[in-house]
Amino acid sequence: MSRVLVIGCGGVAQVAIQKCCQVDDVFTDICIASRTVSKCDALKEKLEGKTKTKMTTAKVNADNKDEVVALIKSYQPDLVMNIALPYQDLTIMDACLEAGVNYMDTANYEPEDTDDPSWRAIYEKRCTEKGFSAYFDYSWQWAYKKKFEEAGLTALLGCGFDPGVTQAYCAYAKKHEFDTIDTIDILDCNGGDHGYAFATNFNPEVNLREVSAPGSYIENNKWVEIPAMSIKREYNFDGVGKKDMYLLHHEEIESLNVNIPEAKRIRFFMTFGQSYLDHMRCLEDVGMLSTSPVMFEGKEIVPIKFLKALLPDPATLGERTVGKTNIGCIFTGKKDGQEKSYYIYNICDHQECYKEVGSQAVSYTTGVPAMCGALMLLEKKWNKAGVYTVEEFDPDPFIAALDQYGLPKKENHHPVLVD
Ligand SMILES: NC(=O)c1ccc[n+]([C@@H]2O[C@H](COP(=O)([O-])OP(=O)(O)OC[C@H]3O[C@@H](n4cnc5c(N)ncnc54)[C@H](OP(=O)(O)O)[C@@H]3O)[C@@H](O)[C@H]2O)c1
Secondary structure, X not given: OEEEEEEOOOHHHHHHHHHHHHOOOOEEEXXXXXXXXXXXXXXXXXXXXXXXXXXXXXXXXXXOHHHHHHHHHHHOOOEXXXXXXXXXXXXHHHHHHHHOOEEEEOOOOOOOOOOOHHHHHHHHHHHHHXXXXXXXXXXXXXXXXXXXXXXXXEEEEOOEOOOEHHHHHHHHHHHHOOOEEEEEEEEEEEOOEOOOOOOOOXXXXXXXXXXXXXEEEEEOOEEXXXXXXXXXXXXXXXXXXXXEEEEOOOHHHHHHHHHOOOOOEEEEEEEOOHHHXXXXXXXXXOOOOOOOOEEEOOEEEOHHHHHHHHOXXXXXXXXXXXXXXXXXXXXXXXXXXXXXXXXXXXXXXXXXXXHHHOOOHHHHHHHHHHHHHHHHHXXXXXXXXXXXXXXXXXHHHHHHHHHHOOOOOEEEXXXXXXX
């Protein structure tokens, strides 16, 4: 029996909520709260009669801490699942501390306004000290560690697929396959086709900011930064086939470098088709990916937000997307003095996801781990006060839950390595 407050009702949250409703003996009560309450009401209506979970809805602006505190105090949840946007992470964490409730999210904090001088001063210092320039990093949320410990509360960060499951795969490899891990390559392949010349599979603003940023990776335990999309490899993915993939900066590299310090090299690759890259380069060249406001006909507009309004809503891509995703990690290292390699991954089919929950696989592969992470916290299988990323918990019950609820693992003990 547990009460959960979910903030956000977009592509990922809609999957997570539907999956929670499949586990209605644990998720007995859910409040779906978001900025646009009509989306919450529509989902509640869709699910009623199909689950024992009792659902309510609420309107909340999660940029306003006091509004979130008031909602938590009135609903009294055991857990707040933040599946809104990374911009709201800190206000929701502050609200959870003030109201005394556990917290989780699926993406690490980044500011909505990257021109804010007070944020920029800290950001520029971090770029110099650490050696990567992505707008997002864990320092902001790790700074809450002591506060959560002292309050006896847990904050689980980044519990989607990547970040999220990929870190559980690392913890699993470390626990079961290796004495020491030397290298980690995280490979995210989306072999899906939605038939549009250009669309993003999750929130366009967050997605385009991520992929247009410089790439970076860990080599000999140090950050190396490279121009965006400048390292390309081809890989033959099980269930998908050959795809071009590009090295990106990704948030789990930062936490894995801290929590698996023996890994000398940690890289992240994502597949992109040529049409996506051509559109992105063109949009970037004309300034459409900018987050800085411009004046247009007497009105201030943010180019990337305007672009978001023009692009297809990722939540509507499900019906037309065919093909599969394949996301996982390849490791090299040693076991009992012998060199070995190991690949653990999941294959997910876009149309199967659509049949089950009405979404494409990118929302599904994020929403299912969010539900499984919540399950770990509610059933106290993951139970320690503080602020943690997924690899800091026992991977076994989480991976067993993923196997059970739609994202089964596959393993290969002789994988082709990425050069
Ligand atoms: N770890 C992973 O593997 C992974 C993968 C993909 C995505 N993600 C993360 O998952 C999260 C959700 O992505 P998504 O694709 O579902 O995004 P989305 O479709 O844009 O949904 C975001 C939701 O948050 C709501 N929201 C935005 N600002 C809000 C505010 N100030 N107060 C209350 N609600 C607010 C939106 O409300 P409106 O309906 O009013 O816009 C919408 O319901 C993002 O943080 C994304 O980075 C993680």
